[in-house]
Amino acid sequence: MLTLRANLLLLFSLVAMPALAPFSLAVAGGPCIVETEIVDGRKFKADICLPDPNSGPDFEMDFELEFHLDPENPGSLLNLTVPCVGFSVEILDATAIADVESRLPDPLNQSIDPALPLRVTIEPPVACGLEFEDDYDAEFDADNLVWNAQSPYRLMKAPIGGSYRDITAEVTPGSVRARGCGGTFSEFVLVVDQVQDYASESVAAFADLGITLANGAIGPTAITTLGNDSSVSQAAFAAGNYAEAIARLDDMDEHCGTLGGPALPNRWRSARDLENLEGEVVSRSGHLKFLLGRLNGDP
Incomplete structure (x- = not known):
């Protein structure tokens, strides 16, 4: 029997889905669903709701990637479809949390919040031919979390299995909405920074x-x-x-x-x-x- 984590990774790795239409996945054992779609030809959006395996509140958030689309340069963004984004999301168990935290810039003071132990991975399949120019904007909009002034939340990005880099450009109410940008992918997590020096x-x-x-x-x-x-x-x-x-x-x-x-x-x-x-x-x-x-x- 596959674990919830393995199930999610397996299901989200499937690419046999409509390229532009919204895609919904009902999660076994709960009323939650994950919906993914392309908006306005330049934005990938995932509405995420995953049941807590420990029977706590559902984990809910939105994840977005927005690319630059120059009307005068059609080649500025090519082959942006749901399968070509290569999106997956997983609930991190204790072992995975320890691995992520060991790769953070300040492992002694930065940690995954138990209220949102989610990792989003973006790994576009080679054969799909996704191409973009300049930077993309990434956003975690976390319904589970509460925003306060001088919020300690930070958005981190890493190559698969590599060291995380803080890409936080702003943290605003939403409940907590953290934004950053980049020119490469692949792993994204939201963490708490206890020091903020x-x-x-x-x-x-x-x-x-x-x-x-x-x-x-x-x-x-x-x-x-x-x-x-x-x-x-x-x-x-x-x-x-x-x-x-x-x-x-x-x-x-x-x-x-x-x-x-x-x-x-x-x-x-x-x-x-x-x-x-x-x-x-x-x-x-x-x-x-x-x-x-x-x-x-x-x-």
Whole structure:
């Protein structure tokens, strides 16, 4: 007999479903369902309700991936269908929770909330040919959780089996709605950060951004432009001028949009033969703006 976790992974790995129509899965043993669909030709949406195997309240949340779709560039998003997203969701048992927590940036202070022990995985099948340009926006909208100002929840992303990276760009009421962005996939979890040392995290995030900008695939003009944006922002942060630091990162995001292409590789496809550096730079910029906003008094 398959466990609930194994059942879910098996069922969601199936791709023999309508490409554009909503798909519903009734979960055995409970009234919950998981519905997935493509909205407006650019957004994958999953309404998730899974029964707690320990007979507690159902785990409920929405997960969304929204891609950029340029009407003047039909090739900016190709083959976005439910099966081509490669979506799966699982309830993490104690062993899986321990594995996830060991791969978090700060395992001693970051943890999975027992009220939402869910992991979403996005692994587009190679044969489907999903392609997109620039970054995507990811969102967890968790009905089980309660939002408070200076919320400790963070959205994390990792390659399959790899180290998680904090991609949180904002956490807003909804009950808890955490958003971030990226240029690559695959695992997403929502965690609680007990410490939230925004200043130290900002220092580390600027260093991480610098490592990303040092990638040899980025052209010299883009390196100079984006490196200058980062340096000016970091200087403003060091001076305690957080609003100015955020503004300079806004400039970086705008420059990424202009430079995306040969100067700043900005395309991902399911063949996994391209490196979407534009999406990863914008992801790091977005997380830095979140940290700087908290330092500047944002709730």
